[in-house]
Amino acid sequence: MSELYPVALRLDGRRVLVVGGGSVATRRIPALLSAGARVRLVSPSVTGTLRGLADRLEWRERVFQPEDLEDVWLVQVAVDDPTAAQEISRLCEQRRIFCIRADDRHAASAWTPAVTRHGPVTVAVLAGGDPKRAVAVRDQISHVLSETPTAFEKHGGTVALVGGGPGDPELITVKGRRLLAAADVVVMDRLVPGLLLDELRPEVELIDVAKLPYGQAAAQDEINRVLVDRARAGKFVVRLKGGDPFVFGRGGEEVLACLENDVPVLVVPGVTSAIGVPGVAGIPVTHRGVAHEFTVLSGHVAPDDPTSLVDWQALARMRGTLVILMGLKQLPKIVETLQRFGRDPGTPAAIVMEGTTRHERVLKGTLEQLPSLAEGVKPPAVVVIGQVSEVLEHRSGAADDAVA
Ligand SMILES: C[S@@+](CC[C@H](N)C(=O)[O-])C[C@H]1O[C@@H](n2cnc3c(N)ncnc32)[C@H](O)[C@@H]1O
Numbered sequence: 319m320s321e322l323y324p325v326a327l328r329l330d331g332r333r334v335l336v337v338g339g340g341s342v343a344t345r346r347i348p349a350l351l352s353a354g355a356r357v358r359l360v361s362p363s364v365t366g367t368l369r370g371l372a373d374r375l376e377w378r379e380r381v382f383q384p385e386d387l388e389d390v391w392l393v394q395v396a397v398d399d400p401t402a403a404q405e406i407s408r409l410c411e412q413r414r415i416f417c418i419r420a421d422d423r424h425a426a427s428a429w430t431p432a433v434t435r436h437g438p439v440t441v442a443v444l445a446g447g448d449p450k451r452a453v454a455v456r457d458q459i460s461h462v463l464s465e466t467p468t469a470f471e472k473h474g475g476t477v478a479l480v481g482g483g484p485g486d487p488e489l490i491t492v493k494g495r496r497l498l499a500a501a502d503v504v505v506m507d508r509l510v511p512g513l514l515l516d517e518l519r520p521e522v523e524l525i526d527v528a529k530l531p532y533g534q535a536a537a538q539d540e541i542n543r544v545l546v547d548r549a550r551a552g553k554f555v556v557r558l559k560g561g562d563p564f565v566f567g568r569g570g571e572e573v574l575a576c577l578e579n580d581v582p583v584l585v586v587p588g589v590t591s592a593i594g595v596p597g598v599a600g601i602p603v604t605h606r607g608v609a610h611e612f613t614v615l616s617g618h619v620a621p622d623d624p625t626s627l628v629d630w631q632a633l634a635r636m637r638g639t640l641v642i643l644m645g646l647k648q649l650p651k652i653v654e655t656l657q658r659f660g661r662d663p664g665t666p667a668a669i670v671m672e673g674t675t676r677h678e679r680v681l682k683g684t685l686e687q688l689p690s691l692a693e694g695v696k697p698p699a700v701v702v703i704g705q706v707s708e709v710l711e712h713r714s715g716a717a718d719d720a721v722a
Contacts, residue, residue: 324444351375357375358378358386392416395417395421434457437493464492477555480588481560482511498517504518561589563587601710609705615633634657641702649692653685665703666705668701
């Protein structure tokens with residue numbers, strides 16, 4: 319066999335035919351769609367996933383006919399029947415259309431490589447017709463690209479608000495981690511997963527906002543100023559926050575500050591402690607037949623404080639899950655208010671302290687027991703009120719074992 323000639327196809331707006339609606343088609347079609355291809359799918363039956371994509375496809379619900387090749391630039395044959403595949407391949411050859419075959423790559427005129435994408439960089443690996451080897455090499459390259467600072471990333475003059483997740487450093491998103499590795503400046507909160515900082519390059523300027531020399535009120539202005547100034551100096555600034563930047567993270571103010579100063583800003587969501595912390599502790603915030611809603615609220619303002627924006631009466635009437643962040647100090651008042659407005663004092667409840675970290679503590683009881691449970695508990699902690707607190711009770715040991 320001669321050498322391969324690698325190319326990258328620009329499929330935007332071009333028609334691609336996929337024949338077959340099974341697992342191969344299910345894996346290939348999303349990538350074709352995200353490349354902008356107009357996908358014609360020909361198959362009498364398709365997987366549930368493909369059925370879900372049907373409104374983005376031209377699905378011909380029958381077996382292949384030669385007319386399906388009309389206006390087509392590329393064909394992916396993904397049928398089990400080698401005779402049918404052979405015939406489609408022959409017709410493609412006649413019409414000078416490249417044809418990828420899942421059944422027999424040696425008979426195909428085009429191959430799909432193993433691919434890994436890291437932001438704007440796409441690496442495609444072919445291993446002389448050995449797909450397992452291509453995948454193994456691809457995985458190694460992918461690992462290197464996600465572990466090492468990516469010198470090729472060009473984000474100078476930009477701010478990225480990145481959610482660092484609730485504590486476990488592995489709970490940052492892939493994109494968040496990649497951008498962090500490319501940062502020139504990292505502006506971090508007190509609650510960001512410490513181990514993420516360990517991975518920063520030595521030359522990265524690390525600014526701990528807890529140490530900025532300003533009082534509470536001025537601190538946010540100072541953070542905004544630092545973000546804008548560093549970006550204007552051409553740096554790539556990652557504003558690393560605990561959990562998700564927009565869940566009680568003041569991310570919105572920072573986005574506005576950047577926009578007001580014409581600094582491009584992007585947002586990378588994170589796993590919020592409101593969901594991730596109870597989840598890892600074996601408490602799902604919803605559960606079929608138990609809770610059809612969950613409400614996340616900040617408890618840092620007392621319920622009787624005139625500045626409180628929370629409708630406590632409405633909350634007490636709801637049956638679903640309440641997740642309270644920053645609620646330790648006001649917990650006795652919060653519990654008293656919920657009970658006074660009608661929430662059952664016997665409602666199962668839990669407190670999770672330092673969730674998703676090795677220091678995690680989970681305390682369980684009822685709504686009325688929360689103030690005594692909270693004695694000695696230090697922030698950060700999430701309070702969960704609702705039946706979901708005990709719904710996995712008999713299984714939590716098993717979950718712990720599985721994680722370990
Ligand atoms: C200022 S809020 C920021 C929330 C964050 N943006 C998020 O999405 O998780 C801080 C509060 O989040 C909760 N929290 C954050 N990390 C936590 C953790 N690892 N365990 C328990 N609670 C946590 C606590 O209630 C803490 O007081």
